[in-house]
Amino acid sequence: xxxxxxxxxxxxxxxxxxxxxxxxxxxxxxxxxxxxxxxxxxxxxxxxxxxxxxxxxxxxxxxx
Amino acid sequence: xxxxxxxxxxxxxxxxxxxxxxxxxxxxxxxxxxxxxxxxxxxxxxxxxxxxxxxxxxxxxxxxxxxxxxxxxxxxxxxxxxxxxxxxxxxxxxxxxxxxxxxxxxxxxxxxxxxxxxxxxxxxxxxxxxxxxxxxxxxxxxxxxxxxxxxxxxxxxxxxxxxxxxxxxxxxxxxxxxxxxxxxxxxxxxxxxxxxxxxxxxxxxxxxxxxxxxxxxxxxxxxxxxxxxxxxxxxxxxxxxxxxxxxxxxxxxxxxxxxxxxxxxxxxxxxxxxxxxxxxxxxxxxxxxxxxxxxxxxxxxxxxxxxxxxxxxxxxxxxxxxxxxxxxxxxxxxxxxxxxxxxxxxxxxxxxxxxxxxxxxxxxxxxxxxxxxxxxxxxxxxxxxxxxxxxxxxxxxxxxxxxxxxxxxxxxxxxxxxxxxxxxxxxxxxxxxxxxxxxxxxxxxxxxxxxxxxxxxxxxxxxxxxxxxxxxxxxxxxxxxxxxxxxxxxxxxxxxxxxx
Numbered sequence: 225x226x227x228x229x230x231x232x233x234x235x236x237x238x239x240x241x242x243x244x245x246x247x248x249x250x251x252x253x254x255x256x257x258x259x260x261x262x263x264x265x266x267x268x269x270x271x272x273x274x275x276x277x278x279x280x281x282x283x284x285x286x287x288x
Numbered sequence: 289x290x291x292x293x294x295x296x297x298x299x300x301x302x303x304x305x306x307x308x309x310x311x312x313x314x315x316x317x318x319x320x321x322x323x324x325x326x327x328x329x330x331x332x333x334x335x336x337x338x339x340x341x342x343x344x345x346x347x348x349x350x351x352x353x354x355x356x357x358x359x360x361x362x363x364x365x366x367x368x369x370x371x372x373x374x375x376x377x378x379x380x381x382x383x384x385x386x387x388x389x390x391x392x393x394x395x396x397x398x399x400x401x402x403x404x405x406x407x408x409x410x411x412x413x414x415x416x417x418x419x420x421x422x423x424x425x426x427x428x429x430x431x432x433x434x435x436x437x438x439x440x441x442x443x444x445x446x447x448x449x450x451x452x453x454x455x456x457x458x459x460x461x462x463x464x465x466x467x468x469x470x471x472x473x474x475x476x477x478x479x480x481x482x483x484x485x486x487x488x489x490x491x492x493x494x495x496x497x498x499x500x501x502x503x504x505x506x507x508x509x510x511x512x513x514x515x516x517x518x519x520x521x522x523x524x525x526x527x528x529x530x531x532x533x534x535x536x537x538x539x540x541x542x543x544x545x546x547x548x549x550x551x552x553x554x555x556x557x558x559x560x561x562x563x564x565x566x567x568x569x570x571x572x573x574x575x576x577x578x579x580x581x582x583x584x585x586x587x588x589x590x591x592x593x594x595x596x597x598x599x600x601x602x603x604x605x606x607x608x609x610x611x612x613x614x615x616x617x618x619x620x621x622x623x624x625x626x627x628x629x630x631x632x633x634x635x636x637x638x639x640x641x642x643x644x645x646x647x648x649x650x651x652x653x654x655x656x657x658x659x660x661x662x663x664x665x666x667x668x669x670x671x672x673x674x675x676x677x678x679x680x681x682x683x684x685x686x687x688x689x690x691x692x693x694x695x696x697x698x699x700x701x702x703x704x705x706x707x708x709x710x711x712x713x714x715x716x717x718x719x720x721x722x723x724x725x726x727x728x729x730x731x732x733x734x735x736x737x738x739x740x741x742x743x744x745x746x747x748x749x750x751x752x753x754x755x756x757x758x759x760x761x762x763x764x765x766x767x768x769x770x771x772x773x774x775x776x777x778x779x780x781x782x783x784x785x786x787x788x
Binding site: 233236237240241243244245250251252253255256259260263266267270271274275 | 360363366367370371374375378382497500501502503505506507508509514517521548551552555556559563566567
């Protein structure tokens with residue numbers, strides 16, 4: 225989950241940071257909504273990224 | 289309109305004063321309670337404080353004007369605050385918060401001294417932090433005094449005095465807790481105002497499609513426009529985690545969960561505000577295309593489209609200004625007391641930690657705040673002509689600490705000499721590109737200098753070896769910075785005060 229959140233964050237950031245060089249998205253009616261969507265998705269993915277990694281070997285099971 | 293402006297602002301100021309004084313009932317016991325609210329801020333206090341400090345009166349006046357003038361090129365500003373600011377703020381802030389819990393840090397300068405074992409960097413951080421914050425927060429009452437004079441016919445000196453006195457009273461009474469709680473009130477009203485302004489201005493501009501139907505809604509692919517896009521992105525993105533008025537709250541957050549929510553919420557709110565500036569700039573351009581004094585963009589748009597929002601504009605500009613002013617004053621007082629006064633006082637008087645020392649330290653902090661308030665009044669009546677140059681220079685110098693923090697935490701190879709030489713080169717380059725030559729890559733010299741700074745830091749760290757004991761100390765702090773300090777029962781906060 226977290227690795228995917230990092231990938232999504234980087235993709236969203238890459239998309240908006242390269243807007244000037246992207247003739248497909250750098251158009252008058254498209255730039256604004258694209259930037260809004262990227263920011264919303266980027267913030268959600270960043271929120272997921274801020275959670276700590278699970279300690280190794282902690283998946284499932286109890287203290288038995 | 290004058291009646292409504294005075295009434296709304298009057299009610300607002302009374303409420304702010306009541307919230308501030310009520311919140312700060314127990315804040316004057318010691319510096320922990322006064323400057324870092326007993327390290328007990330929740331996510332709402334943290335995020336609103338960062339949001340309102342980043343969106344001061346200057347944003348409603350100057351920044352919206354920049355969006356009006358530069359349009360989509362200012363998307364870099366939005367990206368910086370939406371993507372890079374939360375990332376860097378979380379990366380640096382969560383580590384400083386944990387170290388602050390364990391070692392008692394309240395300012396970044398003391399952390400820098402311990403991390404790099406460098407008094408040079410510590411003094412650099414303290415002095416530049418004070419020099420950067422003072423002119424920045426002092427310009428708030430100037431703008432708001434003029435604003436009240438223009439829209440309510442209030443005499444300028446009386447407006448300035450009202451602003452300074454009210455802000456100072458609740459800051460003196462309640463410290464960070466009062467400032468943070470009033471920021472919640474400021475923040476909610478500001479978000480509502482921005483939402484109302486977008487709707488009113490976009491409708492008056494002919495709707496979303498008509499407002500976006502302009503070349504200004506795209507980003508320049510080359511030239512100065514591209515420079516603006518890239519410079520703002522990194523300037524805004526990297527600046528927040530080193531500016532004292534924003535980052536001294538890092539030390540005050542209650543726990544990891546509140547820090548996490550606070551960072552994301554502040555990112556979300558600042559992003560919303562930045563998109564609002566963009567939408568407002570484009571909307572006003574669609575029906576008033578030739579504003580020369582762009583600082584008045586929002587006011588001109590509201591007067592044309594929704595004059596009933598003008599009193600709310602004046603009130604929110606005051607709210608943003610008060611938030612920025614009070615947090616600036618508090619952060620400078622924090623640096624002055626913790627980095628300069630307390631070490632000197634402890635060394636001179638040799639008084640052990642306790643209520644007596646706390647009383648003197650808090651008294652000194654309050655006196656310092658009063659002196660700054662009086663100085664602000666002086667600046668408002670006799671504004672020095674170089675004040676904006678000073679703000680740019682000092683903020684650029686502060687930005688040069690970014691690699692010192694981020695590379696320090698990220699990279700084990702960083703050395704004390706590398707950090708010292710890198711920061712010095714960054715500051716010198718910034719001076720050179722501010723006063724002698726034009727910056728080669730964009731309009732903001734601080735960003736160009738930052739690239740040189742980071743490169744020098746890396747090269748010097750790689751080339752010049754360092755004692756292993758220094759590296760081990762730094763590694764120990766890195767480990768402490770990622771440990772779960774909130775789970776340590778009965779942890780004690782050691783005083784970082786030394787007499788160096």
